[in-house]
Amino acid sequence: MISIVVPTLGRPSLGTLLDALAPQLAELPDVEILLVDDRRDTAGELAVPGALSAYAKVVTGRGAGPAAARNVGWRAARRPWVVFLDDDVVPAPDWARRLLADLAVGDRVGGVQGTVAVPLPGDRRPTDWERSTAGLAEGEWITADMAYRRATLEAVDGFDERFPRAYREDAELAHRVRLAGWELVRGRRVVTHPVRPEDRWVSLRVQRGNADDALLRRLYGPDWRAELGLPPGRRPRHVATAAAGALAVTAGALRTLLPRDGAPRRVLGAVAAAGALGWVAGTAEFAAVRIAPGPRTRGEVSTMLLTSALIPPVAVAHWVRGWWRHRPSGADGDPAGAQS
Known part of the structure; x- marks a missing residue:
């Protein structure tokens, strides 16, 4: 039986x-x-x-x-x-x-x-x-x-x-x-x-699941979470935080290439500052959400602060990797790779 x-x-x-x-x-x-x-x-x-x-x-x-x-x-x-x-x-x-x-x-x-x-x-x-x-x-x-x-x-x-x-x-x-x-x-x-x-890095390793979320998005469309009955995730916030950080780094790097006196340098400085502020705000919000319900020991708090800064770009990178890996292929437009 x-x-x-x-x-x-x-x-x-x-x-x-x-x-x-x-x-x-x-x-x-x-x-x-x-x-x-x-x-x-x-x-x-x-x-x-x-x-x-x-x-x-x-x-x-x-x-x-x-x-x-x-x-x-x-x-x-x-x-x-x-x-x-x-x-x-x-x-x-x-x-x-x-x-x-x-x-x-x-x-x-x-x-x-x-x-x-x-x-x-x-x-x-x-x-x-x-x-x-x-x-x-x-x-x-x-x-x-x-x-x-x-x-x-x-x-x-x-x-x-x-x-x-x-x-x-x-x-x-x-x-x-x-x-x-x-x-x-x-x-x-x-x-x-x-x-x-x-160990303290487990929350980074589990971000590999974002690649599988990308496959579900390919299979079931933008409403895949609702269709499968899954709770909403933090990916839009991770994307915003990672984008703000990338903007700050990129604008800051470009600013160093320009003459000290000039409007373009000042504009890039403002852009870099805005991006940095957005990154700090997004990271701080994420860390607070994770720290508040926990034991708040020194080790746990330090782990949450560090991994909360790293998770958004890692999560986005895995999503992009999965999105590319499972891009449509063939005449039927199904995601790459065959179901066994």
């Missing part, structure tokens, strides 16, 4: 997930677990714990990201329901029992999402990264715990592998599923998603 697909890079959290699943599997009739080993460079075969040897097998991924790994997993699955779990979640003790109840749905329901709980510190305010991870609890149709009928996945050809990160690929799949006439509903099973430890 159920295939559980877990794409993994072999992180230690996988063992925690499997330990939580093992005592519950007897409650699931006709279940299999497919561990998709998506490591590019493997030191050895991924080991299946002895307690799961009757249920689990390892499937070799292509090292092309979570969307491609999930496609490998569900296409190898043999059961009518495919439940995707991330390798860093922990199912609740009653997860299997609630999963069975969640899947008792009508024929037109193509997918059932589980509830994702993100534990946050109880003795202090959460950091920016912790709040970002906690946003998973409000996400719709995220594959941290998402069950789809295999027939539904076949009907829409699974995940779009042009999304190379764990970002937007699940929302885009859900959109195509609904366009195909299937319903998506929320279930009552629960998994916990602990906050992964990260």
